Amino acid sequence: MKTRFVLIAIVLLALVFGLSTLTVAKEYIPGSSLKVGFIYVGPIGDLGWTYAHDEARRICEDVFPWLETVYVESVPEGEEGLFIDKLILEEDCDVVFTTSFGFMDGTLDAAQRHPDKIFAHCSGFKRNANMMTYMADFYQIYYLNGLMAGALTKSHKVAYVGAFPIPEVKRHMDAFAIGVQEVDPEAELHVRWIYEWFSPTAAKEATEALIADGCDVFAFTEDSPTVVQVAAESGLPSFGHYSPMYNFGPEHVVSGQIAHWEAIYLDFLAKVYAGVYTARNLAEVNYWWLLKEGAVEIGAKPGMLINPVHEDELRAVTVNDPILGTINVWDLVMKRLEQMSDASMVVDPFQGPVYDRKLNLRVPQGLRMSEFELTTMEWAVEGIVGPWPGEP
Amino acid sequence: MGWETWFIVTLSRTLAYGTPLLLATLGEIYTERSGVLNLGVEGMMIMGAYAAFSTAYTTGSPWLGIVAGALVGGAFSLIHAFASITLKANQVISGLSLTMLGLGLSGVLGRGWEGRPLPASIPEITAPGLSKIPFLGPILFEGQNLIVYFSILLVVVMWYILYRTRIGIAVRAVGENPAAADSLGISVNKVRYLCTIVGGILAGMAGGYLSVAYRPAWTEGMTGGMGWIVIALTIFAFWNPAIGMLGAYLFAALYHLSFRLQPWVSPELLKAMPYAFAIIVLIAISRGTLHKKMGAPAALTLPYSRGEE
Incomplete structure (x- = not known):
């Protein structure tokens, strides 16, 4: 009885493995219809990170008639391999996007398992011949929002509710x-x-704690409009994050960060379709897209760069810039936006000299930070008050 | 800032955040007192949150939203009641399924509801005169809403019913010794059904509080594990509504302080504090001599069939 069971098990295992190796891996033929799978870390209804990726997915499907997409949401980090295999073996996807930092190693493993398929991992740094990396980063927008926050604070205390103390959030x-x-x-x-990446209650209590400590302008990294709502209830200005949050505080949302992942997805998929990118030439492909590529936008909602409610206040505050001379903050924001959106990028927030709050020189005079430095930065600049886990 | 302001803000936040915990804990206390363990609190809460938000959004009345949340929570608990009381299924499995079903169903139904601000949420009220009382005034009578007061009133009422009325005796008897209760002519299943529904109604209302009062918006998964804290608080409370209030407020105070104290204490440590508190209390209770005197209802998780014992 027992040997029979073992025999059956061996036959089954042999079948499973045999089938998976027998499956003829077919490489994508440029110009043919393309099937793309997305692995999301959160629910598409989070109005944050995953929501933005899914909006981009739908835009791609509308734009390219030859494109078909599928997605899996709320995939726990560490289990991505299983879902990637499903997308490739069962759904027959040619390209798989994985949209969380924690999916990095699983994506790389899958890329090595399926050398004929194309992989793209968001926000990581490991690549392969058939795996590229991509990121739409907000640091320039946070800087622009910071200019406005500096003009709007009366208590000289500006607040930031952060998700996790990792380089991405610290950079912002x-x-x-x-x-x-x-x-x-x-x-x-x-x-x-x-x-937490998503926790309305934590974001609410953290904001209440900051209000109690006298802060009067708010920015954050969390996947819900909670901070904006709580600030608005107290009549305080804030900056939206990730999705347009204007509706949650029409009188109080000054501006914010909006992601346009479709900029990257459209570009990459068009190049796969055209045969520019294949499963053999992605080892050096990395989209680190900012304002000038149109992957991110500053605004309270699309098209509303700064909420007009705050125009007078922003025009009333002026700064002395060594190059621009005396300029009011409204114009300063517009000028800096124009400079950073331009291909030559004559200004950057992290323009040397930059000191950290322990007074170490981090960016020397005349230099800027490389993408690698930006994506691994752990230090806090001067003026930041509060805990900073992992501070070098 | 003076210590007085510190206390006022902390206690005021304690009431605001502790209220949904308190409501759901009171409900779960009654459910468990009757011998039914319902691990579906999280599922009932999120269904209540979704129902409350969608109703408040379409009708424009946040109060109708709260009512809808309570009704949906109550209706949702019937699934657990039917499975565990009528069908005598394993209560742990049935409750867990209810949580999973609630999270999934509300996620599907809630598609498209995220990102919409409510036209009107439950108003915060400041009682003129009363709010001028030194110290207590700003805590109790400034910026709180009616549900906060309702939940405190409910503690008194539910405590009184449980310990001072025949209904309470029936509930406790059914949870301790259903056979004896049955022989006294109490309908065990009826009491258990009603207590499970009370638990569902209050969990649904707690969810509604989250989506139309505490933070008026719908987002998938917005209860964020609160239902599990409620299960722990029910044990912490020794199944007593008054201690339940203490537990809910203690947890809420620690939760708020975990953000307030960050400039002085490591945030990782603070993050663990409320949960460490819950675990320590649970360990203390399960080991202490108190356990025998004030332990779980003897018939908790045991289905009742007449004539089997």
Whole structure:
């Protein structure tokens, strides 16, 4: 009885493995219809990160008649391999996008398992002949929002509710703080961490704690409009994050960060379709897309760069810029936006000299940070107040 | 800032955040007192949150939303009641399924509802005169809403019913010794059904509080595990509504302080604090001598069939 069971098990295993190796891996033929799978870390209804990726997916499907897409949502980090295999073996996908940092190693493993398929991993740094990386980063927008926050704070205390103390969030806080201090050198950026990507209750209590501590302008990294709502209830200005959050505080949302992942997806998929990118030439392909590529947008909602409710206040505050001379903050934001959107990018938030809050010189005079430095930065700039786990 | 302001803000936030915990805990206390363990609190809460938000959005009345949340929570608990009381299925499995069903169903139904601000949410009220009372005034009578007061009133009422009325005796008897209760002419299944529904109604209302009062918006998964805290609080409370209130407020205070104290204490440590508190209390309760005197209802999780014992 027992040997029979073992025999059956061996036959079954042999069948499963045999079939999976027998499956003829067919490579995508440029110009033919393309099937693309997305692996999402959250639910598509989060109004944040995953929502933005899914909107981009739908735009791609509308734009390209030869494109078919499928997605899997709320995939736990660490289990992506299983879902990638499903997309490739069962759904027959030619390209798979994985949209969370934590999917990095699983995506690389899958890329090596399926050398004829194309993979793209968002926000990581590991690549392969058939796996590229991509990211639409907000640091320039945070800096621009920081300029406005510096003009709007009366208590000289600006607040930031952060998700996790990782380089991405720290970079955004630093850029925001640099903007704040460019306009109001006295201002401090008060920081609280919630250790969640999505937690309305944590975001609410963190915001209430910051209000109680006297902060009067709010920015954040969390996947719900909670911070905007709580600030608006107290009549305080804030900056939306990830999706347009204007509706949650029409009188109080000054501006914000909006992602346009479709810019990257459209470009990449068009190149796959044209045969420019194949499963053999992606080892050096990395989309690090910013304002000038149109992957990110500044605004309270698309098309509304700055909420007109705050125009007078922003025009009333002026700064002395060594190059631009005396300029009001409204014009300064517009000027900097124009400069950073231009291909030559004559300004950057992290323009040396930049010191961290322990007074170490981090970016020397006349230099900027490389993409690698930006994606691995752990330090806090001067003016940031509060805990900073992992501070070097 | 003076210590007084510190206390006022902390206690005021404690009431605001503790209210949904309290409502759902009170409900679960009654459910478990009757011998039914319902691990579906999270599912009932999120269904309540979705129902409350969609109703408040379409009708424009947040109060109708709260009512809808309570009704949907109650109706949803019937699934668990039917499975565990009538069909005598395993209560742990049935409750867990209810949580999964609630999270999934609300996610599907809620598609397209995210990103919409409510036209009107439950108003925060400031009682003129009363809010001028030193210290207590700003905590109790400034910026709180009627549901907060309702939940405190409910503690008194539910405590009184449980310990001072015949209904309470029936509930406790059914949870401790259903055979004896049956022989006294109490309908075990009826009591258990009603208590499970009470649990569902209050969990649904707690969810509604989250989506139309605490933070007026719908997002998938917005209860964020609160239902599990409620299960722990029910044990912490020794199945007593008054201690349940203490537990809910203690947890809420620690939760708020975990953000307030960040400039001085490591945020990782603070993040763990409310949960560490829950675990320590659970360990203390399960080991202490109190356990025998004030332990779980003897018939908790046991289905009742007449004449089997």
